[in-house]
Amino acid sequence: MSFQTDRPILAIDTSTSSLSLALRADGQTLLHHSEAGTRQSALILPHIRALFAEAGVGAADLGAIVYAQGPGAFTGLRIGTGVAQGLAAPFATPLVGIPCLDAAAYLRPGRSGVLAATDARMDEVFYAWFDTAAHRRLTPYRVGAAADIALPDGAAFSDGIGNAFALADKPPFDGCADMPTAADYLTLALSGRYPAAPAAQAELLYVRDKVALTAKEQAEQKAPR
Incomplete structure (x- = not known):
């Protein structure tokens, strides 16, 4: 499934505690990036509406919506993908999922x-x-x-x-703690290397079956060794 790159494109990244949005329209990219914590679900739609208003476009004008596919924060990924599907479905807008580790690597x-x-x-x-x-x-x-x-x-x-x-227990290689923003997801989507799909077929990338520790496991982690 292809998408029209000459139309506005919205990118959404809620894979961490940040809320990151990018809207490409008329040759410019508008950005919103903030620390949202547990308020992503309350803030995401108002900030998308603000970007739409600034660019003078609406959901019906979008050629595609790009979303962070994971792996990442389970709740955040569900929020971002749900909003992407909700905006895309009424207009049959293609969705482009970008794996979060790809966005970091590039x-x-x-x-x-x-x-x-x-x-x-x-x-x-x-x-x-x-x-x-x-x-x-x-x-x-x-x-x-x-x-x-x-x-x-x-x-x-x-x-x-x-x-x-x-992290205190970081990988045994030299590295920088920089993380991608929605603008980086947008750039990867425009590379054409990641497929677009209908809203109903949007998928998240999970590499862990277990998403939380039990109370007993949390207590064991906190106990002196």
Whole structure:
């Protein structure tokens, strides 16, 4: 399924505690990026309406909606995808899902061995290795202990990127804790390397079946070792 790049395009990233939006219209990109915490669901539609008003467009004018596909914060991903589907369905607007680790990795373009790693909570990180010069992902998307991350066979490390590098237990590679914004998701969607789909077929990318610790597990983590 293709989409019209000459029409306005909205990008939504709610994969972290931030609310990040980008609207490309008439050759310019309007941005909103703020720390929303648990208020993403209350703030997302008012801020989208504000961007629409600033650009002089509406949901019916959109050529596509880009959304953060995961892995990331479970509740945030559901909020972003639900809003994207709600805006798209009445007008048969295509949706483009961008994996969150891809968006992080391509903050380091033209590199052969990029480790994208983000905070997965529960003492784990989401991660994958990329060759951004050749536009290839070198490993599956994974979740696990940062200390267990290893360089793929035949690859040479070049960069680490993502908020996992700000953790106390960070990956055993050098890296920067920068994270993508909705504008970066929009740029990847415009590359044409990620497929568009009808709203009803929008999917999230999960790499962990368990999304929360039990009360007993939380207590065990806090107990002195």
